[in-house]
Amino acid sequence: MDLEQVKRLDRAHLFQNYGRQELCFERGEREFLYDLEGRRYIDMVAGIAVNSLGYAHPAVTRTIKEQAERLVHVSNLYLVREQAEAAAAIASVCPQPLSSVLFVNSGAEANEAALKLAVKHTGRSRIISTRNSFHGRTAAALSATGQKKYQSGFEPLLSGAMDLVDYGSVEQLKDAVTKDTAAVILEPIQGEGGVIPAGSEFFRTARDLCDERGALLICDEVQTGLCRTGRFFGFQHYGVVPDIMSLAKALGNGYPIGAIVTSEDIAATFVPGSHGTTFGGNPLGTAVAKTVVETMRDERLDALAAEKGGRWMEQLDAIASRSGGRIKAVRGHGLMIGLEMGEDAKKLQALALREGILVNVCAGSVVRLIPPLILGESSMKAFNDVLESFLS
Ligand SMILES: Cc1ncc(COP(=O)(O)O)c(C=O)c1O
Missing domain, CATH: 3.40.640.10 (Type I PLP-dependent aspartate aminotransferase-like (Major domain))
Incomplete structure (x- = not known):
């Protein structure tokens, strides 16, 4: 089934109570999601702070399989x-x-x-x-x-x-x-x-x-x-x-x-x-x-999130300080980070999507970064690069 068919069925048979983006995913692995055409996205949303161990985590998948059989x-x-x-x-x-x-x-x-x-x-x-x-x-x-x-x-x-x-x-x-x-x-x-x-x-x-x-x-x-x-x-x-x-x-x-x-x-x-x-x-x-x-x-995911998030916040703070006030604040702890960006928030979200990165906007003006806690350095860098090019 392709994206158009999914859209048709959705409109015909589902409550229209979500403001859904026109994206449909088939599978995920670590912090990556793959859409119906096989395009890869870095996911900074994680099902809204749900998929903290990442997609298809081997131990979780094994537990589901074994328990479902029992x-x-x-x-x-x-x-x-x-x-x-x-x-x-x-x-x-x-x-x-x-x-x-x-x-x-x-x-x-x-x-x-x-x-x-x-x-x-x-x-x-x-x-x-x-x-x-x-x-x-x-x-x-x-x-x-x-x-x-x-x-x-x-x-x-x-x-x-x-x-x-x-x-x-x-x-x-x-x-x-x-x-x-x-x-x-x-x-x-x-x-x-x-x-x-x-x-x-x-x-x-x-x-x-x-x-x-x-x-x-x-x-x-x-x-x-x-x-x-x-x-x-x-x-x-x-x-x-x-x-x-x-x-x-x-x-x-x-x-x-x-x-x-x-x-x-x-x-x-x-x-x-x-x-x-x-x-x-x-x-x-x-x-x-x-x-x-x-x-x-x-696996001490608490310490891991503190360390990664702390480093990322420092990088984002540095970018914010060069943003001429367009990033009004960088807030949060660990891997729950918000960039206060006013009307720019939605524009950054759209650019990130074009570059294959999913971010969420909350409270209308805040780009919220809540990725899987196991995300790699290169994914954080990919977001920073998009942010810098947005601001330049
Ligand atoms: C702080 C907080 N409490 C409660 C909820 C509601 O959780 P659920 O959507 O699983 O009912 C949410 C969901 O976003 C939340 O962020």
Whole structure:
């Protein structure tokens, strides 16, 4: 089937709810994607921070094949060996007291579970989130998302339960957290909002206020988690440990799976019947998650992302300093990097595509670089060359 045929079928039979580019890929390997005509692209999008180990990673592919031959799905009415093993692998990379895992199927679902858990655990109903945040598209996750553009047409959602503060505003946070607050939910770096790091002071204040006032701190690590930012989890940049964190995206390296991780004590709030999902934690997904987490842990992908990302940021900073203000800021940690470029962002994206490099533009003006963590030096250089020629 060629591109025209795919386009025809897409228009005839799919919801037109995505602003899709006219590109269709047949296969991938490492940080490279190949389209239907066999053209190769360097992928700096990675399925939106999903394919962190790269495409067709041998250990992931082997796990999928072997597990699919054995057992794909079994109900949570029974013990699931792969689920228990994946949870142990996740616990092995988490700081104490994060040791109990509940598996779900996506990032939004992980945040739903985290919010429900916080409400039940504290017996309180109010949630504090931040403006410009993104937590997913289900009702509670969308309610916690501090961007009108995603909520418009669906209000009032659960907006009655949400209080928004400016991301980074310690003062607003101090006023907002009260004895009615069940949880504060924060991304360590706002991803969809434009690659904006929170800063240590904001995170530490959130931790202190939650401790003082009996609320729970939820870190949404859906995008930042699992080595993306050069640490295993984004919150580790700020020297705090949340009460609950949500994971998804990179956890399955493309296989859909999410999770929340919390302490044994908080996890005990959910008793049989409190929460659940048919597919959550199925043997195939959790076998993949175990392989992904163990590979990241054993191959020190956190250190690798920190080292590569640090070097790349220095190069991008140098290019920005010569750009005559066209690159207004270079932000991020590890291999989650944003170039603030105003209207140039979309133009650079188009040029990069012509040169065979895929980049994403978020928040309208930020070129977001979130490649597979295993990408090679030559791919980073290829992007730098395109950027320099764009600016010249
Ligand atoms: C920080 C964050 N939270 C939640 C989500 C939602 O995840 P999903 O699309 O898997 O529901 C995303 C997706 O981009 C995200 O970046």
